[in-house]
Amino acid sequence: MTGKDRILARIRRAVTPPGGQAGTGTGADVPRDYLRVHGARTPDERVDLLAANLAEYRARVHRTDGDGLRDLLGRLLADAATVQLPPALGHRLPSEPSLTFVPDRAAQTPRELDRVDAVVTGCALAIAETGTIVLDGGPDQGRRRITLVPDHHICLVRVPDQVVDSVPEALPLLDPRRPLTWISGPSATSDIELERVEGVHGPRRLDVVLVGASDRGRRPGARER
């Protein structure tokens, strides 16, 4: 008997009542009377809550419209020499002559990536109640590692379109076949005497840019797959 057969046989013995038959439940017996959303919010209030919760986790939050974005990015990237970005974001970047742009390529080694100062990405959606941005590897987000190895991550969120209230609202909009990364504030640890320290391994700095009205795009979940 293989390990699989043995384990399955043990499970069946364990869950079958003496003399009885194993059940055929569907999961319909799970009570789902918990809330979809905790509170009623206008789109603006939702964005405000996202900003507040992100800030509480020590992400730095900025707001701009589409026109102000270039200048803002220029300021945020002031101390960076190399910036990595997914191709789909190319047009958004500031035209600083001092910046070297590195595209996201499969052939890039982790060591090469480690020499990059900052990365700019979009996101799949953001969750207001938990202060979370979710990346799904879409064309404006790139591979998972690019938001991990460089020390500074700047994430653009289209507001209010990409913002949902809650975790139950977020999941149906995400495709589990894509690699998903949920980010709530910068990397942190409290392992030493419970004192919180940012940036043990992931980026030490997380800037979230809430990009408003004039940069209206697709709705969350309406992305092409």
Next chain:
Amino acid sequence: MTGFRGATGAPGTTGTPGTTGTHLGMPAFPEAAREAVRDGVLRANLRHATHTIRDKRARAVAELADWDRLRAAGKAVKDHTLRHLDRYLLQLEAAVTAAGGTVHWAVDADEANRIVTELVRATGEREVVKVKSMATQEIGLNEALEAAGITAYETDLAELIVQLGHDRPSHILVPAIHRNRSEIRDLFRAEMGRWGRPAPDPLGDDPRELAEAARLHLREKFLRAKVAVSGANFMVAETGTIVVLESEGNGRMCLTLPETLISVVGIEKVVPTFRDLEIFLQTLPRSSTAERMNPYTTMWTGTTDGDGPSAFHLVLLDNGRTDTLADETGRQALRCIRCSACLNVCPVYERAGGHAYGSVYPGPIGAVLSPQLRGTASEIDASLPYASTLCGACYDVCPVAIDIPDILVHLRERVAQGGPATRDGIRVRIRPARRHTAERAAVRASRLLLDRPGALRAGERLLARARRLAPRRLPGPGRAWTDTRELPLLPAESFRDWWTRERGTSQ
């Protein structure tokens, strides 16, 4: 806080690179005794930690008006899954396979270790980076890899501290809570250079500086690692999605940079649908680190072209879980999502510390899980159901409503009076513990080593010899130890001493 032990967490105390055969994560007797002297510090740290997290958790939970409903739903999802576990595991296997992963089934620790060792060997690599994982700690994976000439590096900050110190974790969530900053600085200075990039010189004891030293030390390993080993917090049967929650980013490093990813996960971690995650992603972070959401959650389904590992192996681990499933009262312990909330409210844990439980699972959940996974044949396991005041605080905080006091009473009965149980898939009748009295069992765990240091040393020697042979198991009484590679550590203070002292001073 470091993160989510459910997934992750192998303290690798036994697999510290370069340790000798006799070092099993268990300090020699005089060392252990010396450690006991430090108790005051340990207990003060522990008290501070548990109370801090406890209060924060209460606030985070109070934020959700539907907490009780989320808790009931979490319980129901887990109970439903456990009742149909065979079906969901097969569905999971099909989904993972369809997404480009490979699924392996391991009946026990030896089989799981053998599978992982062979998978690592097949890559030609001699090093792996690890995300902390209780499952791999439970099976003694680091030690098994070490025996095969493979070095496993723990990458969680607390686990790194534990590993460098040849130490043992004392809390599910904050495993190095028994170490203070100057001890950690001394450890980093003395040990880091032996395993890779040395600590910066000079090195102060500010947590910021220490975290930076760990960052530099571990980044070297992340950037060159070709193979990673992890656990998981959840597996989704419907989609084959695996989920890991963490805080530091070391998890993401291990899960995305290497070419090969091997995840060892207990079979009880499966949930039926992607949607079910909406429950646990709300209850786990709040119960665990008292945050609305942990900094990082990684979800992956098989492999993705050009993004992340090109090979993914999932090792489904039984190792006593199906035996636990066969017990209708005890099976609810399999609902556990390893949040550690029960530790932080437990008056016994607060005084005894995590080491006293003699298992990778400390605190109230350890007291019910270990004797079920391992059986109650050993003295430590027979005594664990007594390591509780039955005050019920653990049940109140548990996000999946495990009635720990109920299981404790059930297991006490089994120890005291014997009764039906399932061991290795076979239904047996447990005889009452020999010469058993409740009181004796209650104090045995803590007195075992004090009473019989000779037996411990003999066990260590035997074990050292046995480890060079393929089956690394001791016959007879030593077996319970080697089954988990997890020797009971001399507790900070025996329950009896504590009891006497507490009563003596409080009356």
